[in-house]
Structures are given as C-alpha cells and as structure tokens.
Amino acid sequence: MTNISQIFQKYTYSSAQRFLTYVQIDTQSDPNSSSSPTTEKQKDLGKVLVQELKQLGIDSAHMDEYGYVYALVPSNIKQSIPGLCFCAHMDTSPDCSGKDVKPIIHQNYQGQDLVLPDDPSVIIRLSEHPDLAEQMGHDIVTASGKTLLGADNKAGVAEIMDAVQFWVQHPDVPHGPISILFTPDEEVGRGTDHVNLEKVNAQYGYTIDGEKRGHLENETFSADGFTISIEGISQHPGFAKGRMESAIKIASEIVNLLPKDHLSPESTEKMEGFIHPVEISGSVETATIDFILRDFKTEKLQEYGDLLKDITHQVLINYPHSKVQFKQTEQYRNMNEILINHPACLENAMEAMKRAGLQPEMQSIRGGTDGSRLTFMGLPCPNLFAGEHAFHSKQEWVSIQDMQKATETIVHLAAIYAEKGT
Helix, strand or coil, X not given: CCCHHHXXXXXXXXXXXXXXXXXXXXXXXXXXXXXXXXXXXXXXXXXXXXXXXXXXXXXXXXXXXXXXXEEEECCCCCCCCCCEEEEEECCECCCCCCCCCCCEEECCCCCCCEECCCCCCCEECCCCCHHHHHCCCCCEEECCCCCCCCHHHHHHHHHHHXXXXXXXXXXXXXXXXXXXXXXXXXXXXXXXXXXXXXXXXXXXXXXXXXXXXXXXXXXXXXXXXXXXXXXXXXXXXXXXCCCCECHHHHHHHHHHCCCCXXXXXXXXXXXXXXXXXXXXXXXXXXXXXXXXXXXXXXXXXXXXXXXHXXXXXXXXXXXXXXXXXXXXXXXXXXXXHHHCCCHHHHHHHHHHHHHCCCCCXXXXXXXXXXXXXXXXXXXXXCEEECCCECCCCCCCEEEXXXXXXXXXXXXXXXXXXXXXXX
C-alpha cells in the first residue's frame, strides 16, 4: 500500500500560494440581486480556477453560465467504486468588504496580539480567539484590517486545488473518480440553486468549509425564513388622534417583545435555536419584518413561527384596525436527518483525519452549508474542516499548516474509498 504520509513529507504544497492569489479577487455575493450568480465578479475567480485545472491536465474543467465550476479527476484504479465530490464556494460574505484584500502572513506565531496595519484598532487577540493557542509555531494569514480575508471559503478552494495537484503529480496514489465543484452564492443561501448533479455524478460529497482542524461536521441547523407584513392606518399627523395606527410602531413593538435571554443569537450557543430579525422596513402605512428561524430540531421551527404570531397578535390588541400577514418559508434542513443513514461517509472521513495525524471531532454547525442542500438533493455531504476562523469579519484568519492538513485529509479520504471499494 502506498505510504501517502511519507509522500507528503516531501511534497511541495501549493495551497498557501493559491490562497494568497484567490483572496485578492473580489467575489462578494449580493443578497439583493436576482441574477445568477448574484454578482458577475464571482466568475473572475471561476475563470482562474478553470485555467489552473486545465494547466494541471484536467481537460474536463469548465464554468457554466451560472458561475459553477465543474471538473472530473478520472479514477486511477481498475475496480468500480463510488464517485466522490469535493466542494467549496467561491463567494465571500456581504457582511464585510472583500474588495482589495491585502493578505499578510504572520510567520511562526508565538501567542502575540496580531495588530492589522491598515487599521491598528483591528487586533486579533489570543484571549478573544482561543483556537490560536493551538497555532504556536504556525504561519497565520490575516487581512490588513480594512477587509475580511476570504478564508471562508477560499481556503477550501485552495485545499481542493492542492489535492488535485497532488493526484496529478502522484498517479500511484489510489483514488476513484473525483468530481470537483466550486459554487457561487453560498453566502446568500443560493449556492446550490443551479447545481447540476448529473455533471457531479458522485455518490458522496464533502464540503471543505469548516473551522478548526480535525472538525467533521455532520449536523446543521434547520432553517426557515419568516416574514410579518403589517398594514397600518395612515393619517395626516396633525389630525391623527384616535385614527393613526403606525405600521412602524407596530413593527417596533413586535421586535421589542422578542425574547432576549433565550431564543436570541446573542444569548444562545451549542444546540440552542433562535429567532432573529434580519431586516425591517416600511412607513406609517405598511411595514415588513424579515426573520430567520434556526434550530437543530426541524419541528421547533413551527413553534418559533407560532410564537411570532402570538407576539404580533398581542401587539395588535392596541391597534384594532390594522392588519397583518405571515409567511414562513423553508430554507434548508439539518443534514443529519439524511447522513444518519450513511455512516460510512462519516467513518471514512474520521479515518482520513487520523491518517493525517489529527484527532477528529464530530461537530454541529450553528449555520448551514452547501452540503445541507446537496444532502437533501441526493448527495450525502458532510463538512470537513478548512481551517477558517472568525468568519465574515476583519479579524478572519487561517493557518497555512492547517490548510496543508486539509489537503492531506482530502487525499487520504479518497484513498480510503479506493481501498475499501465502497
């Protein structure tokens, strides 16, 4: 059996250099856009990835009209085994600027505060980022203080690309058919809207979009959107006594009555769900509140919707002439509902991490991934670590050594499937 770990001891990793290039390409997605992809600039990275894949000899690499990048690394073994898909998303979050990212490498980290030079008020402190305690001696990449870094999820993109390079350079390392999928618009919840699973043609998938090295995430939130549309009574403010019922004030009272010490993002952690108002708009006559509802137990989402209805009706007691409409919309579901029936894809991932010298940890995600939807579309797809930390912020960081371990894990994982034949 080929000793993959020994090969990696002499391997020249490309993930860091690729990552430094990718983060300088602005790929921020736009939640207010109706186009697909939501921003054309996401295709700028897609074009680079297709070119790099072709340079590696992957002639199947291409980008479609929606900005999805597909590629197939053919099997190098005789027996027929399940195809695997490795997936990462190209876009960065709308929450923080991704334009003109200036990546900085802090070599041989020794626990010091990382002061980002373009805005010295942005400081990455060990006391606030406890995972840094496990990074002593590592090389930490940050942005310069004005933007996010884009490790979410360009670290995953770079790690997958490095794995492809490894397979090309080491054709003796066994693997079955490998599909590569890079998606747009994950950050705005539309990362799988136009994915072509016939092109992917895999039995199992793995998103490379997790945090701490060694983490394997088999569970996500279940998620609904919830909208309250309010129709108030508008009157001239000079003659409004006893007549006006302001939709703005109704909306404000509803938000004010939301639970604060529970069912709120600010007061929940671990397996606790929440109700979160994300946007409010309107006038005296009409107003709208948009919420996201999150819990690991899907049935809880209906309870949260009912609670919002109860709060609204309580407020409307004092506004007898106003009207309200509710709309609850499914967004994604906890992928563990499906993955529980596919234990091998989790067991193989844990074994791959062990072979890479890591201690695997099964985790739940307080959020969602492309893998959530892919799983329910028929492609069981847990989430592997990419080394990303402090997502969507100017304090975002990643360790180069963690990125290398992610690449190793990907290669080991494909080899395990080749060994087992299933």
